[in-house]
Amino acid sequence: MFNRQGIKQQQVKVGGKQLTIIQAPRPQRTSQVATVWGALCSLWNGMRVTWRYFSRPSSIVTQQYPENREHLKIPERFRAQLRLKYDENGEHNCTGCKICDVQCPNASIEVIDMRGESGKKEIDRFVWRMDICTFCNICVMVCPFDALEMSNEFESSVYDKRLLTYQLNRYAGPTKKAFEKIESSADRERLKVGRQPFEAPTPLGIAAGVASGPGVSVAPPSTMKKDDI
Amino acid sequence: MQIWSPLYRPSIWSFRTSIGNREVGMDMWQVTTLAARIQESLLNQDFVRAGIFLGGGLAATVAAVSLLGLVLVYAERKVAAHFQCRLGPMRVGWHGVLQPIADGIKLFLKEDIIPTEADRLLFVLAPFFCILGMFLAILVLPVSPEIQIIDLDMGVIFLAAVSGFGVFGVLLGGWSSNNKWSMLGAMRAAAQIVSYEVSLTLALLVVVMFSGSLKMSEIIQSQAAGWWIWRAHGVGLVAFLVYVIASVAELNRAPFDLSEGESELTGGFHTEYSGLRFGLFFLAEFINMVLASAFAATFFLGGWMPFHLGDWQAFNAVMDRIPPLLWFVGKTSFMVFLFMWFRWTFPRLRVDQLMALEWKFLLPVSLVNLLVGAAVVLSGFYFFS
Ligand code: SF4
Numbered sequence: 236m237f238n239r240q241g242i243k244q245q246q247v248k249v250g251g252k253q254l255t256i257i258q259a260p261r262p263q264r265t266s267q268v269a270t271v272w273g274a275l276c277s278l279w280n281g282m283r284v285t286w287r288y289f290s291r292p293s294s295i296v297t298q299q300y301p302e303n304r305e306h307l308k309i310p311e312r313f314r315a316q317l318r319l320k321y322d323e324n325g326e327h328n329c330t331g332c333k334i335c336d337v338q339c340p341n342a343s344i345e346v347i348d349m350r351g352e353s354g355k356k357e358i359d360r361f362v363w364r365m366d367i368c369t370f371c372n373i374c375v376m377v378c379p380f381d382a383l384e385m386s387n388e389f390e391s392s393v394y395d396k397r398l399l400t401y402q403l404n405r406y407a408g409p410t411k412k413a414f415e416k417i418e419s420s421a422d423r424e425r426l427k428v429g430r431q432p433f434e435a436p437t438p439l440g441i442a443a444g445v446a447s448g449p450g451v452s453v454a455p456p457s458t459m460k461k462d463d464i
Numbered sequence: 465m466q467i468w469s470p471l472y473r474p475s476i477w478s479f480r481t482s483i484g485n486r487e488v489g490m491d492m493w494q495v496t497t498l499a500a501r502i503q504e505s506l507l508n509q510d511f512v513r514a515g516i517f518l519g520g521g522l523a524a525t526v527a528a529v530s531l532l533g534l535v536l537v538y539a540e541r542k543v544a545a546h547f548q549c550r551l552g553p554m555r556v557g558w559h560g561v562l563q564p565i566a567d568g569i570k571l572f573l574k575e576d577i578i579p580t581e582a583d584r585l586l587f588v589l590a591p592f593f594c595i596l597g598m599f600l601a602i603l604v605l606p607v608s609p610e611i612q613i614i615d616l617d618m619g620v621i622f623l624a625a626v627s628g629f630g631v632f633g634v635l636l637g638g639w640s641s642n643n644k645w646s647m648l649g650a651m652r653a654a655a656q657i658v659s660y661e662v663s664l665t666l667a668l669l670v671v672v673m674f675s676g677s678l679k680m681s682e683i684i685q686s687q688a689a690g691w692w693i694w695r696a697h698g699v700g701l702v703a704f705l706v707y708v709i710a711s712v713a714e715l716n717r718a719p720f721d722l723s724e725g726e727s728e729l730t731g732g733f734h735t736e737y738s739g740l741r742f743g744l745f746f747l748a749e750f751i752n753m754v755l756a757s758a759f760a761a762t763f764f765l766g767g768w769m770p771f772h773l774g775d776w777q778a779f780n781a782v783m784d785r786i787p788p789l790l791w792f793v794g795k796t797s798f799m800v801f802l803f804m805w806f807r808w809t810f811p812r813l814r815v816d817q818l819m820a821l822e823w824k825f826l827l828p829v830s831l832v833n834l835l836v837g838a839a840v841v842l843s844g845f846y847f848f849s
């Protein structure tokens with residue numbers, strides 16, 4: 236049994252610096268009676284805590300999911316599908332540097348780059364395999380260009396697991412920054428080569444000798460909206 | 465207050481008569497049991513009536529037990545959920561009220577597996593021992609002055625005797641499964657129940673001393689002036705606490721659920737059980753919880769006796785307006801809720817802590833309590849003595 240009292244504070248001068256040293260209390264033997272009393276008090280405390288939860292319906296965190304779909308409350312930091320951040324012009328920040336690809340502990344990201352018109356490396360395909368992703372957030376944290384984010388889009392069940400392989404970039408081409416230097420909008424649009432979410436090379440597709448896209452035609456998930464990805 | 469003297473009160477049994485003659489300012493409750501009704505019919509050569517009582521009593525008991533099982537499964541799940549910030553079953557019926565029925569159907573339809581290496585006879589028998597112990601305890605349960613099956617003269621001794629049947633079932637089930645987890649669980653259950661039975665009985669003895677009787681109905685009648693939990697200057701309260709702790713341990717419920725701790729022994733003694741047999745174990749466990757609560761209410765909270773305060777006529781008359789059955793149900797539900805509250809709050813003990821708690825703490829406390837209780841009884845130094 237430990238005594239809560241007895242925390243000691245001390246001011247010590249070390250090399251001209253004033254330091255505060257806090258000494259942890261030594262465990263002290265208390266009497267049998269005090270032990271029993273302490274045990275009863277802590278049991279009562281526990282019961283008070285659970286009673287608080289029990290008596291306050293507002294503490295319930297369960298969501299009645301399909302019914303409350305319209306006004307779901309998802310915590311800000313909830314990690315569901317990975318996606319690239321897009322600005323209002325539909326341009327992203329990904330340079331195709333492959334850092335996320337290398338850092339992902341599950342190898343669920345495959346970044347395929349290409350040489351762009353300006354001779355610089357650009358993103359060609361950003362392939363993300365949701366089926367082997369653990370949503371650890373490492374890719375988001377390591378990206379030096381802050382191009383990735385975890386969205387709250389969690390309704391991603393599908394009947395065909397190939398549909399869990401997403402192509403995250405909507406276009407192949409330069410980054411937001413590179414676009415800023417290009418004056419004419421026609422030039423900009425010309426540099427964007429469209430990419431679709433489900434035309435990424437999939438494991439099954441590769442096995443079947445299909446270079447890109449699922450070997451068979453599959454319907455996208457019914458819950459998916461046009462600009463989810 | 466009377467000063468104790470061996471000449472005045474040679475034994476506590478003479479004290480008992482003084483309770484029987486005590487003026488409480490009201491009519492004593494007339495207790496009629498099912499056994500008495502049947503006996504009366506048989507004496508009148510009315511065999512049809514006796515048969516109806518017998519069959520009706522049997523059917524009512526079985527129906528009440530099954531219904532209680534369903535209600536308790538639902539209550540436990542809901543209460544547990546709300547203690548943990550969840551909602552619990554919400555899908556089957558309004559707020560999930562039909563969930564236990566769905567659970568029951570699932571259990572009925574499940575495959576009933578008997579392991580190849582198991583001792584078949586004992587394996588099949590074990591759940592029935594649990595159920596048997598439960599029904600035997602129901603025999604002496606006083607639900608209301610009119611609802612009691614039999615009012616044995618030595619009801620408390622009978623209760624202490626049959627409460628061992630449950631652990632018999634647990635032990636047989638664990639042994640016959642031929643599985644190390646079951647075996648360990650059964651051994652733990654046996655050790656635990658043998659230990660805690662001691663302080664449980666000592667706690668009951670305090671009440672037996674105060675009421676001067678082993679008969680359930682007389683124990684309840686003796687609380688007509690107030691419940692034993694508060695009338696005896698703390699002795700009753702300590703006995704109540706010891707009883708509650710020991711009966712949680714006897715029930716194998718958390719925080720004493722060592723014999724079936726999921727995280728340690730998969731399922732403990734019922735690891736190998738499935739389907740209906742598992743359901744029987746489950747039912748016995750839940751009904752035993754109600755029984756422990758009901759007996760706690762009987763011994764310490766006055767059973768079906770309304771809340772009375774000595775000879776305050778007006779107050780007692782108001783309390784008498786509430787029927788005894790309602791009092792009983794209310795007190796029992798409170799105790800059941802308390803058991804659930806414990807289960808979803810306290811962490812599980814370790815095996816050595818469990819034994820230390822019993823032999824080093826509860827047993828000395830209940831022994832001292834018994835001695836103090838004896839002194840209090842003999843000196844008559846308690847409220848409304
Ligand atoms: S998402 Fe970030 S880390 Fe990954 S390739 Fe693009 S720029 Fe590099």
Ligand code: SF4
Binds near residue numbers: 338344368370375
């Ligand atoms: S969240 Fe983790 S596992 Fe998923 S893609 Fe990013 S780094 Fe890989």
